[in-house]
Amino acid sequence: MHVGLITSEYPHPEVNHAAGIATSIKNLAVTLVKQNVKVTVFVYHQSKDTIIESEGVTLHLIKKKHFSFFTWYRYRKLLNTYVNSIVAQEQIDIIEAPDWTGITAFMRFKVPLVIRFHGSDAYFCKLENRKQKFKNFVFEKLALKKAKAYIAPTTYAGEETAKIFGLNRNKIKTIHYGLQLEQFINSNPEAFKPKTLLYIGTIIRKKGVLELAEVFNKLVQKEPEAQLILIGGDSNDIQTGSTSTYQLMQNIFSDQAKLKVNYLGKLPYSEVQTHIKNAHVCTFPSFAETLGMVTIESMALQKPVVNTSIGWAQELIDDGKNGFLIHPKQTDAYTEQIRTLFNDKSLCLKLGQAARKKVEHIFDIEKQVKKNIDYYQNLIS
Template sequence: MNIAFLTPEFPHPKTGKAGGIGTSILNLSEALSSLGHHVTVFVYGQDKDDYFVENNIHYHKIKNIKVKGLSLILTLKKVERLINKLHDSGKLDIVEAPDWTGFTAFVSPVCPLVLRLHGTDTYFCHLERRAVKLKNKFLEKRALEQAKGIISVSNYTGQLTNELFALNNNYTVIPNGVDVNIFEPKQSNSNKLIILYFGTLIRKKGLLDLPEIFNIVHKSNKEVTLLLVGKDSGDVKTGSPSTWKLMQPLFDKSAIKKVRYLGAVPYAKIQDLINDATICVFPTFAEALPVSWLEAMAMEKAIVASNIGWANEMIEDGKEGFLVHPTHHKVYAARILELLDNANKRREFGKAAREKVLKQFSHDLVAKRSVEFYKNILETC
């Protein structure tokens, strides 16, 4: 099968840094390619138009057209022409795109176009309790209505998306996946106590609650270090260009001495950082089904994460990790301290977490389920 992905981000040196959407597409693309499928990735918003092939995956960099008032529609039609050209030449059967900002609202290729729900802007604004741009909501709803099929990475995301857009779309739940052969536990040479957070530094990920949580942890355990990894981000609520700058005054003077911020690191280095961590924390308010959690779980790391919505589809509280609301700082800190003090509990959670990933979130399993979905769409279109 000839499968293409249309995305605003992808973690490749030639296409720039990426977040969870790009990482999930990378994992799925590699798994589909290993199963013998022809995979193409279209990445728009690039610095130039370009084409290259690497590890049997075909990449098209797409530069957006800039004409005042017409940039979006002209870029959409540019993408549409490229898709149709590849389809007409027999190199493309079906296209998948994420739901973010409804980029595909006015893309009508000759082949089926399906959406995978990673969370619209409307979805995340709802979870963050802030207003969504009417333009984005309009485009996202139209894209959802135009799609030939819909996959959701979690049932929670599918249900809430329908509710927010007053839709009754059928959707198939296929979670994000992770390569369990890359993200696998290794012997660590570190004997330090490290709490690791990796992901974007942004309010919606609970990064303004994490200092309060760590302050409590530090008062009980002066040896533990909080390691932060990921790109810094501006803050919508305050207008600050840096969430990291907002975080720093929230740490106690003593606690901040045990905080290290590495910034963004190459994707290949993440495995080493997870491997050396004692536990991983994800106090987020807004996700769909985070790849970062899966990566930590696959490497047998004990996790303390948010207990909102999607979380119960990934972790059973007290079995593969602890789930706590990010605003319950004392309880969250208590769960971290419990794991820091109990190596057996950490191992127990880690083993159970990897076992769950192997059974439900391996990228090979996700790829096979996705292929079956694509086949069904092609048969009905």
């Protein structure tokens, strides 16, 4: 079998952008290759046209182009023509694309198209309770309606997307993202920097970072030695028009808290693991995810996680057994849960061990990739 993946991001030095979606796509692609499945990845909106071989995966970088009119349509058609030519040349059996902005709207493929719910603009707008641009909704719906089937990383993401776009739920298969667990080993979970709280992710309102600022203010009042480390790119804020969500956080932090915050910005993926291992507690108070790769990465490294309690997170963490789930708006409860972990090392280690077992059982890419292969085969047969 030969699988083609369309994406705007992938973890490689030659690729312009890579975030959580990129990680999940690479984990899938590399593990498919290990299972003797040929994989070609089409990475659009790049700075140049080139073909790269990486870990057994063929990457086609496709340059971003602007046209004098209808760029949104003409670039899609250019991309469609290119992909179809490689499909024919390389005998690709199935194409997978993301739902975000409906990149495959107006495209037609000679093989089945499956769309994975990495998170459409409509999905995030619904979770954030904000208005979506009509054009984006139309593009996403057109793309989804043309797909033969869908893959959801959590049942919650699948059900919510089906409601938004009126999709046939029988065409949606839940297959979790997975990790290459041999790359997530914490040989000494007892060693960490006490009372260090770690957040990884874009600094953006939908990730609950403004609530996190309030939580940290309360935390520092009761735990003066607490430290907050933030890793991730800064983002503009749709609600206020601010060009920096981190500046909005700065406006919330107390004078005491500001002295205890270390914002590291975007870091190479290879460095992030070290910060996870050094953290006492990891926290992800998000309002909008489809799954949340950094959550399961932290769990795999045996860290106690205080996570949001919204929908998708309930499929990652069993509250009180391998982590904690609290709504980001409940800042007092959120603060007290972090304090409990800061002051109970044995509980942290117990939760971390249970978290690792949960990831091994549910989020091992070796197990998840077999589900992907079976589903692909079902669609092309």
